[in-house]
Amino acid sequence: MRIRGSSSFPLALALSLAAGPALAAPHGHHPPAKEYPADVDTAEQLYGKLDYENANKVATRVLDKHGLTHDELVRTLRVLAITHAVLDRGELARDAFVQLLTYAPDDTVDTNLGPKVTGPFYEARGFWRSQNGRPGIELSTTVTASAPGQLKVTLRDALHVTKKITAGYRWGSEGTFTEVNVDLPATPAPVSVSVPAPPPAVARLDSYVQARDDHDDIIFESGSPSAPKSTTVEAPPPQLAQTTVTHDQQHKGGGFIGSAPFWITVGVVVAGGAVLTYFLARPHDQSAPTDAMITPALNCGTGIKCQ
Numbered sequence: 625m626r627i628r629g630s631s632s633f634p635l636a637l638a639l640s641l642a643a644g645p646a647l648a649a650p651h652g653h654h655p656p657a658k659e660y661p662a663d664v665d666t667a668e669q670l671y672g673k674l675d676y677e678n679a680n681k682v683a684t685r686v687l688d689k690h691g692l693t694h695d696e697l698v699r700t701l702r703v704l705a706i707t708h709a710v711l712d713r714g715e716l717a718r719d720a721f722v723q724l725l726t727y728a729p730d731d732t733v734d735t736n737l738g739p740k741v742t743g744p745f746y747e748a749r750g751f752w753r754s755q756n757g758r759p760g761i762e763l764s765t766t767v768t769a770s771a772p773g774q775l776k777v778t779l780r781d782a783l784h785v786t787k788k789i790t791a792g793y794r795w796g797s798e799g800t801f802t803e804v805n806v807d808l809p810a811t812p813a814p815v816s817v818s819v820p821a822p823p824p825a826v827a828r829l830d831s832y833v834q835a836r837d838d839h840d841d842i843i844f845e846s847g848s849p850s851a852p853k854s855t856t857v858e859a860p861p862p863q864l865a866q867t868t869v870t871h872d873q874q875h876k877g878g879g880f881i882g883s884a885p886f887w888i889t890v891g892v893v894v895a896g897g898a899v900l901t902y903f904l905a906r907p908h909d910q911s912a913p914t915d916a917m918i919t920p921a922l923n924c925g926t927g928i929k930c931q
Contacts, residue, residue, distance in 0.1 A: 662686050664696050667703045680707035692841040694834075694848075698728045706733065709741040717741070721748035726759050726783060727843050755782045757812065761844035763791070763833045765855045767819060775817040777806050777833050785843060786835045789815075792849060793831040795822050801849055806833070827857045 660666050660678060662685035670679035683704040686692070692700070705720035721744055724731055729752070733745045752759070757780045767773030775791055789808060792801035809815050819829070831854075832847030847853035 662689065664699045664703075667700060671703050671707060676707045676710045679703055680711060683707065690839045690841070692839070694727065694842040694845050697841050697843065698724065698731070701727070702731065705744070706737065706741055709737075709744050712740065714740075714744055717744035718747050721745050722751055725749060725752050726785070729758055729760065757782070759783075759844070761789075761833055761835050761846050763831060763846040763853060764814075765819075765829060765831060765853075767822070767829055767855060767857050769827070769857050770821060772821050773819040773829070775819060775831055775833070776814040777809075777817065778812060778814045779809055779835060779844070780812055781835070781844075785837050787838050788836045788840075789833065790836070791817050791831065791833040792852075793817075793819055793829060794852075795826045795829055797828055797830065797854075801830070801832075801852075822857055829855045829857065831855070 658678075660670065660682050662682055664683075664686055667679050667682040667686060670676075670682060680703075683700050686696070686700045687704065701720055701724040705717050705724055708714075708720055709717035725748055733741055735742055759780050759782060761780070762778040764776045764778075765773065766776065775793060777789065777791060779786060779789065786808065789806035790803055791806050792803045794801045804817055806815055806817060819831075822829070830852035832845065832849060832852045834842050834848070835844040837843050
């Protein structure tokens with residue numbers, strides 16, 4: 625804390641003399657800087673404490689490592705870009721923001737950080753708006769219940785930072801993934817990967833695809849081994865029973881039962897039974913005569929009755 629008043633210098637001198645030579649640092653010697661671990665959590669913690677210089681150094685060391693996950697890569701680039709901007713390294717900040725928006729196109733910055741940060745960020749976003757297409761990788765599946773399927777991989781990488789693409793798949797929700805290398809496409813056209821037909825009674829396909837840079841960092845991904853994309857194969861419709869009677873079945877099948885006379889006889893019996901049932905079920909009129917005789921008469925001409 626600064627001591628106010630004209631006596632501040634004599635007092636400070638007296639304190640330094642009282643401390644003795646043992647506490648005096650040698651001329652030109654500075655204590656070594658603390659070596660923080662190179663991981664993204666430490667970089668974010670230092671940034672949260674407003675220690676921008678050390679946060680920037682840790683983030684730089686993290687990016688020198690190999691095999692970062694996509695989440696680690698994005699978080700580290702975010703710290704690096706913002707701390708470059710706060711430390712008045714505008715060009716480095718812009719380049720870091722370009723990388724950040726390559727791997728996380730929807731990323732944003734807090735406008736409260738001021739123009740030193742938002743300026744390089746908007747420059748980087750303007751760079752990507754001038755490019756054709758949004759960077760990233762996409763995965764789609766085509767599978768059936770009884771035949772081999774396909775994984776279709778589409779890569780959009782205007783900066784050509786992708787060095788390797790791997791795709792993984794498995795039938796079912798458990799077990800290890802089968803991982804295959806995917807050819808780097810020369811154009812944004814999809815690249816196909818064959819998938820075997822599903823095992824019996826299995827209808828779920830888990831899959832993912834990842835693109836890596838020269839440090840083996842995951843720069844793009846669609847799904848992951850821990851959170852794969854899932855596709856359910858629809859079961860085929862059940863086979864309908866064949867009801868068409870062939871010519872041979874009409875003449876041979878069933879013997880007498882399958883013959884035409886049999887069915888004609890059945891039809892006559894059924895019709896007769898229906899008529900009998902009708903008359904038995906009719907209500908009887910008590911006032912009407914129960915017996916009647918109908919005598920046929922022939923008319924031989926007008927007014928003449930034939931005998």
